[in-house]
Amino acid sequence: MKTILATSCFVISAILAPAISHAQDSDADRTHPMHFVKDSVITSKVKAKLAAEHITSVERIKVDTDDNGVVWLSGTAKTQAEADKAVSIAKKTEGVASVKSKIVVKME
Numbered sequence: 001m002k003t004i005l006a007t008s009c010f011v012i013s014a015i016l017a018p019a020i021s022h023a024q025d026s027d028a029d030r031t032h033p034m035h036f037v038k039d040s041v042i043t044s045k046v047k048a049k050l051a052a053e054h055i056t057s058v059e060r061i062k063v064d065t066d067d068n069g070v071v072w073l074s075g076t077a078k079t080q081a082e083a084d085k086a087v088s089i090a091k092k093t094e095g096v097a098s099v100k101s102k103i104v105v106k107m108e
Contacts, residue, residue, distance in 0.1 A: 039065040042095045046071055049089045057082050061103060063090070069097035076106040 042065040050058045057077040064072045071090045077083040083103040090099045 038095070039067060039069075042069065042071065042093065045093050045095070046090045049093060050086055053085065053089060055082050055085060058086075061086055065096075069095055071096050071099045072102070073099065074102040075104075077103050078105070078107065080105050 043063050046063045046065075050061065050063070055061070055077075057075075057079075061073055061075040061077065064074075066072065071093070073086055073090060077086065083101065083105055086103060087099050087101050090096060
């Protein structure tokens with residue numbers, strides 16, 4: 001009985017080991033944890049500024065920052081003016097190198 005259990009555990013771990021070793025975090029290429037913290041701070045600043053401006057589409061706009069300080073905006077906005085305002089706010093945020101927008105205007 002113990003042999004069967006031990007053999008089963010060994011087989012399962014042998015099957016899962018390659019899958020686990022190939023699973024990667026999207027931030028795995030970052031060389032130092034401070035890069036990740038810096039990017040998170042920039043993302044938080046942009047989100048806070050968007051919320052402070054009372055843009056009605058802010059809950060549908062997603063903000064992400066890569067390791068080069070590039071802010072990526074995606075999601076939907078009710079008007080082109082709101083999308084442009086979100087880009088403008090992001091560009092004026094400290095630490096932002098550039099802004100890439102994939103915001104789609106969806107009139108409801």
